[in-house]
Amino acid sequence: MGEEQQKPAGDDGVPQAMIDLRAELRETHVAEVLDTLDRELVGLAPVKQRIRQICALLIVDRVRRRLGLISEPPTLHMSFTGNAGTGKTTVALRMAEILHKLGYIRKGHLVSVTRDDLVGQYIGHTAPKTKEILKKAMGGVLFIDEAYYLYRQENERDYGQEAIEILLQVMENQREDLVVILAGYASRMDQFFRSNPGFRSRIAHHIDFPDYSDGELMAIAESMLAAQHYKFSLDGAEAFAAYIAERRLQPLFSNARSIRNALDRARLRHASRYFEQDGPVRLEDLMTIDAADILTSRVFNAENSN
Amino acid sequence: MRVTQGCFSFLPDLTDDQIRSQVQYCIDKGWAINLEYTDDPHPRNTYWEMWDLPMFDIKDPAGVMLELAACRKAHAGRYYVRLSAFDASPGWESVRISFIVNRPAKEPGFRLVRSEGPGRRQIYSLQSYAVDRPESERY
Numbered sequence A: 001m002g003e004e005q006q007k008p009a010g011d012d013g014v015p016q017a018m019i020d021l022r023a024e025l026r027e028t029h030v031a032e033v034l035d036t037l038d039r040e041l042v043g044l045a046p047v048k049q050r051i052r053q054i055c056a057l058l059i060v061d062r063v064r065r066r067l068g069l070i071s072e073p074p075t076l077h078m079s080f081t082g083n084a085g086t087g088k089t090t091v092a093l094r095m096a097e098i099l100h101k102l103g104y105i106r107k108g109h110l111v112s113v114t115r116d117d118l119v120g121q122y123i124g125h126t127a128p129k130t131k132e133i134l135k136k137a138m139g140g141v142l143f144i145d146e147a148y149y150l151y152r153q154e155n156e157r158d159y160g161q162e163a164i165e166i167l168l169q170v171m172e173n174q175r176e177d178l179v180v181i182l183a184g185y186a187s188r189m190d191q192f193f194r195s196n197p198g199f200r201s202r203i204a205h206h207i208d209f210p211d212y213s214d215g216e217l218m219a220i221a222e223s224m225l226a227a228q229h230y231k232f233s234l235d236g237a238e239a240f241a242a243y244i245a246e247r248r249l250q251p252l253f254s255n256a257r258s259i260r261n262a263l264d265r266a267r268l269r270h271a272s273r274y275f276e277q278d279g280p281v282r283l284e285d286l287m288t289i290d291a292a293d294i295l296t297s298r299v300f301n302a303e304n305s306n
Numbered sequence B: 001m002r003v004t005q006g007c008f009s010f011l012p013d014l015t016d017d018q019i020r021s022q023v024q025y026c027i028d029k030g031w032a033i034n035l036e037y038t039d040d041p042h043p044r045n046t047y048w049e050m051w052d053l054p055m056f057d058i059k060d061p062a063g064v065m066l067e068l069a070a071c072r073k074a075h076a077g078r079y080y081v082r083l084s085a086f087d088a089s090p091g092w093e094s095v096r097i098s099f100i101v102n103r104p105a106k107e108p109g110f111r112l113v114r115s116e117g118p119g120r121r122q123i124y125s126l127q128s129y130a131v132d133r134p135e136s137e138r139y
Helices: A002-006 A019-028 A032-040 A047-066 A088-101 A126-137 A159-171 A184-195 A195-201 A214-227 A234-249 A255-278 A283-287 A291-295 A297-306 B015-031 B061-075
Strands: A076-084 A110-113 A143-146 A178-185 A205-211 B032-038 B050-053 B079-087 B093-103 B110-116 B122-128
Touching: A019 A047, A032 A047, A032 A088, A047 A088, A047 A205, A076 A088, A076 A184, A088 A110, A088 A143, A088 A178, A088 A205, A110 A126, A126 A143, A126 A159, A126 B061, A143 A159, A143 A205, A143 B093, A159 A195, A178 A184, A184 A195, A214 A234, A214 A255, A234 A255, A234 A291, A234 A297, A255 A291, B015 B032, B015 B079, B032 B061, B050 B061, B061 B079, B061 B093
Parallel strands: A076 A178, A076 A205, A110 A143, A143 A178
Antiparallel strands: B032 B050, B032 B079, B079 B093, B110 B122
16 A cells, blocks of 8 residues: 555656665665674574575665655564574674664664573562563663573473563564564474464564584684684694594584683693793794694593593 | 643653653763652652662663553553653762653642741741642542
8 A cells, every 4th residue: 555655756757766775785884794794603504694684674674664665664583593502692693783783773782681580589570570671672682592491381380471471562562672582492492482372473583503514613613713813733623623523422512612612621731731841932832722732632532431 | 730840840741752862861871760759749759759670771762661651551640750860970879860751630739838836927838739638549
């Protein structure tokens, strides 16, 4: 209907405006955020593609609104599913930035919470707690990590239900004030959505974060080291590649987070190795993580003992 | 009689949009925003009831407007509600801005009470017609 009424503007002899979407993209500086997303985050191709799609939709929507075409404010609530350490929080931070630059949220801050921050400990404690968090998140993005803990199906008197109800209400009524991103493991999130159909219908974008491949983890490790002015020696790189392959098979593997922890421990061993050795140390040595720092890891020992 | 106090008291009551921009101003200044309500309109009544806790780390007026809506829902037409903002930068909380955001539907005004003091001296005071009734039943 709205489109029909707006179109005559072109028929009055005013030439139909040509809209340069690229210019729009440049103007909002979203392209820069997308580029940093591409550059800084290794892998995650489906996620990046999905974010580009959302961006395209939002930019077109923005232009349409400016031209007076009626379009409902889009639902922007999202769910990020994927294993630990696949970059959900990082992407959520970028998402907040993108939405802010496109003008869909007013402030662009990210409030990251878990069940503890939303659910109270006694009757009547939950509602004020949840509201407090919601007030803080207004104008930005509320990121609920491991959202499935909100709902405990084994306990029907669990206070989580109350938090869910308040959340749903705000997600529906204040869509222009707040974007909610739920995050967690895929299988448990599925179950959560099944038992809370209200959430599923209010969330427009379900984004799945794939696990990283070994090559991608290696690239992540290198960029993490580079950020701290370290680098692998040739042997060190080889050893770390072996480490990744080995670590993946062990329990509690959490992608990039495991890599970060492994690097922290490698730095620890690197430091103590040079500390115990007599004589001066070259600058080059202080920057280089060698095979010795990695091969002493417990991960390899476990393999030997088996 | 329309009771006025605080900032903008010479202006008509602020609309929600105007309140929102005032709140944004307070947030930009880093002030904490607080809602208070009362049904005793006496000008010397400075300590009003607090509506929930002061809002310290709010980034956007929407949060404040949410509380204001809740407060109005509970007290609309029966209480005065004021919004005040506190500045903690001097090391203590000092009020920087305060204005009325909700008032009772009917404000009956004040009567002048004359009483005699020592030596037949006249003592004048103000009393709201509303306070004849007990608290929470006044408007």
